[in-house]
Amino acid sequence: MKQGKFEIINNDCIAAGIWKMVLAGDTSAITAAGQFINIQLDGHFLRRPISVHDVNDEEVTIIYKVLGHGTEEMTQLPVGTELDILTGLGNGYSLAEAGDRPLLIGGGVGIPPLYNLAKRLLAEQPNRKVQLVLGFNKADEMFCVDEFKELGCEVIIATADGSCGIKGFVTDAIKDLDYSYFYTCGPEAMLRALFKVVKTDGQMSFEERMGCGFGACMGCSCQTITGYKRICKDGPVLRKEELLW
């Protein structure tokens, strides 16, 4: 974990209710895909934990959904604003088990961390077949699809209303796929549905209301086969095999 000042380089609406923010600062604490950052906003007591969409030596990119007054205010922040941010939080995804045909399944605003994951999987093994299944409510909420295609991933879209791709949920879209391992991030209802139908082991990234975001307050704990886990520190990525579902 590191605490530092970051400057907003970009802050744009990329789909209905979905915003992308690029922040410049010391990104050295971010070491794995699936980690998150915790942003302090003026006038709000707690920080806003948001997953890392992409990162390089100078910049970290996040994609956030307007859900409450904090994220609403984030949309109003002009380029050049300086923010106090904790970086390098959480465990992130482990690449070790991915195999040659990993499947990445994202739902809505759970999709962003899969981008950096796909990048790292391909950087580690360029010949690997990385398949993406992305679930959205409807076509106008879609984002990031071209970014994944540009990486060379195969992308399958599912929309709940059928306005793009397969009509239905990600669970419908993965039925006939062949994969060596899976990674996912999305709403808990989606994770629970996936848990029942996935054919391999895999890793799931969770959300919870957090106090500190770095393991001190025990505000976001959950129980697993391997003991109590803090979503912010021991997660947000948990292995499917350790869930008590």
Next chain:
Amino acid sequence: MVDMKTSLCGIELDNPVIPASGTFGYGYEFAEIYDINCLGTFSFKGTTKDARFGNATPRIAECPSGMLNSVGLQNPGVEAVISEELPRLAKVFNKPVMANISGFAVDEYVYVAEKLDKEKQVGWLEINISCPNVHGGGMSFGTDPECAAQVVKAVKAVTTKPVIIKLTPNVTDIVAMAKACEDADADAISLINTLMGMRINLKTGKPILANTTGGYSGPAVFPVALRMVYQVAEAVNIPVVGMGGVSSAEDVIEMMMAGATAVEVGAANLVNPTACKDIIEDLPRVMDKYGIKNLKEIIGAAHR
């Protein structure tokens, strides 16, 4: 040069700043980002006889100028604290530490106190009779003067370390509680624990916290805490450790003027992990500003 030293129950502190229990774990999350030996001491996560998972989530709700928590005393139990957490703590902190203890019956407090009494690095036992988030224990000892006195007497009988009783503000008469603890031979009083509150999710119409209610902390509660510290300090002759919404060097000085011998910092650690270090580094400047050369001299200034 200003003098920031203070003394709590015969143990000298380099400064009065103490991270409060439940906001600092066992120290090592914070040791990742600063050398925590700059602290006066810290009060580690509330420890019970048996391991506890605590309450269901959500356990956290944001509020104006503060937060609610309903963690419910999650901890690995005293045996694991001694075998696993304290050795790790010793690697990052070399001063006496404050052991925070909770229970659901007098004999549980006694069991944990007896175990932690044998730990060399433990300087003080801070007995939490004030947790608002557990049922059938904790706070019920803190809302009845006779029950509180029972816990104090029983714990005092099994330890030679100073016993600090941590009080809840969720009572009608805080002074009566403090006096009952003093009469039962407590060595010091610490206050306040969190104020019981709740929030409702406007979209669902349901409480945000799975436990329905939680404890309110953060800058919003500072005036309430200060008032109670002032009242208790006036009524008792044992040291008072002040806490509740403290987030700046100015707040520390104000607490000490109200009668606090040392000051705990809670929620501030959760939003700014270096909060305590920042406060300690800022204290000399603020002392200079108000012409304070020695912090001990301002303890209880508001009563004189």
